[in-house]
Amino acid sequence: MVVKYVLCVPDGCADLPSDQLEGRTPLEVADMPVLSALAARGTVGRAAVIPEGMPPGSDVGNLSLLGFDPKVHHTGRAPIEAAALGIKLDPDQVAFRCNLSTVDRSGGGDGMMADFAGGHPTTEVAAMAIEAIDAEIGSGAGAEIRFYPGVQYRHIMVAPKSWADAECVPPHDLSDQPAILPTGPSAEKLLAVMEASREILSRFDDLAANQVWLWGQGPQPHLPSFESQYGIRAGMVTAVDLVRGLGVMTDMKIVDVAGATGWYDTDYEGKRDAALESLADDCDLFVVHVEATDEAGHAGSVEEKIKALENWDRRILAGLVEGLGKIGPWRLLLSPDHATPWELKTHTPEAVPFLLVDSDVDGPGGVYSEKATASSTPVPGHELMGRLLAR
Numbered sequence: 001m002v003v004k005y006v007l008c009v010p011d012g013c014a015d016l017p018s019d020q021l022e023g024r025t026p027l028e029v030a031d032m033p034v035l036s037a038l039a040a041r042g043t044v045g046r047a048a049v050i051p052e053g054m055p056p057g058s059d060v061g062n063l064s065l066l067g068f069d070p071k072v073h074h075t076g077r078a079p080i081e082a083a084a085l086g087i088k089l090d091p092d093q094v095a096f097r098c099n100l101s102t103v104d105r106s107g108g109g110d111g112m113m114a115d116f117a118g119g120h121p122t123t124e125v126a127a128m129a130i131e132a133i134d135a136e137i138g139s140g141a142g143a144e145i146r147f148y149p150g151v152q153y154r155h156i157m158v159a160p161k162s163w164a165d166a167e168c169v170p171p172h173d174l175s176d177q178p179a180i181l182p183t184g185p186s187a188e189k190l191l192a193v194m195e196a197s198r199e200i201l202s203r204f205d206d207l208a209a210n211q212v213w214l215w216g217q218g219p220q221p222h223l224p225s226f227e228s229q230y231g232i233r234a235g236m237v238t239a240v241d242l243v244r245g246l247g248v249m250t251d252m253k254i255v256d257v258a259g260a261t262g263w264y265d266t267d268y269e270g271k272r273d274a275a276l277e278s279l280a281d282d283c284d285l286f287v288v289h290v291e292a293t294d295e296a297g298h299a300g301s302v303e304e305k306i307k308a309l310e311n312w313d314r315r316i317l318a319g320l321v322e323g324l325g326k327i328g329p330w331r332l333l334l335s336p337d338h339a340t341p342w343e344l345k346t347h348t349p350e351a352v353p354f355l356l357v358d359s360d361v362d363g364p365g366g367v368y369s370e371k372a373t374a375s376s377t378p379v380p381g382h383e384l385m386g387r388l389l390a391r
């Protein structure tokens, strides 16, 4: 029988113990009977999804989980998201991630990063705003830059390669803190774009975002296809351009689920069913990515983080395990791409717990939590895929 493989990614679900949770983490507090049962017959451990010295971003972490060493293949975050939007960079171009963000200057200075997600605009409203910016400061004859609308607050700016030498701070690392503007040789050009965007965005009454924030730049990376690397056909469902871009670059089948939002209200069942349908049809491996746990971490909402974990258990894992059993033998890997501790509201680089389960072969069994795996030696994150596929 052909074995089917699933990679489950609750983005940023790992956390730190909190006094408010009596020393526990959201994973320890959440009611997850299916996950507990899987862990009890599987193998748990710790994965270094973020290689030492690299930024703890979803790009790096998800690249690891898909089985590619970020130290070899990572050239920046924005080019991956650009790939998701079908943008191919010329050798003399770089892509920047362009957030619609809210920077509050009422207290003076460079202002405070009030909301790195600009109030979570709808994709439709955001697209109008980005198109207006492109029309005024990009696009035109002689213009060096172009803006491309993405999803919600996440967009792309393509610029000449020479702009890449600016030092840019990810805006989600600045939540409720002073806005640290780009520095370095090309910073002036970026600052001019960010400043010009304020006037344009002020014309959009229903937009909480008041300027663009540029960061995460890099050139086009070169990634082998998943099939050429691992010898099997893979598919993916995600609402996040960054993760989708990794799927596009590695030539995975990308399944669109209408209700997938990248937010708390995402269509969990739709993602579960997309996995089961693809695995029954044309995929040997399927990646189910859900962003809600990460967004809850950034928002500092422990309630939403716990709820998102419980949704994973009830609305994905329960039906997934049952459905997989009907298809044939299967192996499942579950791991976040990094931790997003809700009290810190940002990503951290420490190793995260992983779970590996085989439908037919029992592992030593364990508990899926940060504490229960804290003493195990971390496995390099990009080696997990090999472990999942080794049978």
Ligand SMILES: [Zn+2]
Binding pocket: 011, 012, 057, 058, 059, 061, 294, 337, 338
């Ligand atoms: Zn992430």
